[in-house]
Amino acid sequence: MAVERTLSIIKPDAVAKNVIGEIVSRFEKADLKVVAMKMVHLSDEQAGGFYAEHKERPFFKDLVSFMTSGPVIVQVLEGEDAVAKNRDLMGATNPKDAAAGTIRADFAETIDENAVHGSDSTESAAREVAYFFADDELCPRTR
Ligand code: IDP
Numbered sequence: 001m002a003v004e005r006t007l008s009i010i011k012p013d014a015v016a017k018n019v020i021g022e023i024v025s026r027f028e029k030a031d032l033k034v035v036a037m038k039m040v041h042l043s044d045e046q047a048g049g050f051y052a053e054h055k056e057r058p059f060f061k062d063l064v065s066f067m068t069s070g071p072v073i074v075q076v077l078e079g080e081d082a083v084a085k086n087r088d089l090m091g092a093t094n095p096k097d098a099a100a101g102t103i104r105a106d107f108a109e110t111i112d113e114n115a116v117h118g119s120d121s122t123e124s125a126a127r128e129v130a131y132f133f134a135d136d137e138l139c140p141r142t143r
Contacts, residue, residue, distance in 0.1 A: 004082040005035065005138075007128035009117035012070035014107050015039075020073055023103055023116065026089055027077055033141040036076040036133050042068050050131060062112055074132045078141060083125055086118040 010023050024034065042050075047067040054060050077086055091102025095114055098105040108115040119125035129138070 001080045004122055005076050005078045006082045006086045006119045006125045008075050008077050010073035011115055013113040014115040015071055019107055030085055030089055032077040032079040032082055034075050035078045035141055036138045039071050039073055041071045044068055076129050083119055083122055090116050090118050
């Protein structure tokens with residue numbers, strides 16, 4: 001399996017619940033390494049640009065409003081099969097469908113406030129990492 005990078009966001013609901021550390025700990029226990037991390041209070045432009053692919057969806061306005069409702073933690077995770085591994089740790093988009101023990105099952109209640117974002121492919125990951133971080137802000141840790 002290849003070493004990959006993926007973008008993770010701990011969304012405003014999870015930051016408000018004060019479970020940043022618990023979520024990061026799950027990544028670490030799964031052998032994903034944080035290679036960049038920052039706390040940001042996204043603007044409408046930043047959140048709307050990040051979710052541009054959902055612009056025509058009925059929930060877009062609410063999504064941007066939620067993502068700008070408080071600070072988020074944006075991080076880049078690195079490790080073997082990082083994209084799929086992170087998606088497995090996150091669980092299904094709707095917490096009601098998320099498998100027991102996943103982040104969304106444990107920390108989220110609704111589909112619109114679902115605790116975490118994770119890139120869904122290596123192509124999305126490359127675009128999303130570049131959206132938030134310059135190359136020299138990434139600190140490789142996997143040899
Ligand atoms: P993902 O976050 O699991 O990759 P996407 O389909 O890419 O899911 O959707 C992006 C985000 O948009 C979701 O995490 C969720 O916050 C929100 N979202 C997706 N579908 C719905 C919906 O049907 N109603 C409300 N919000 C939704």
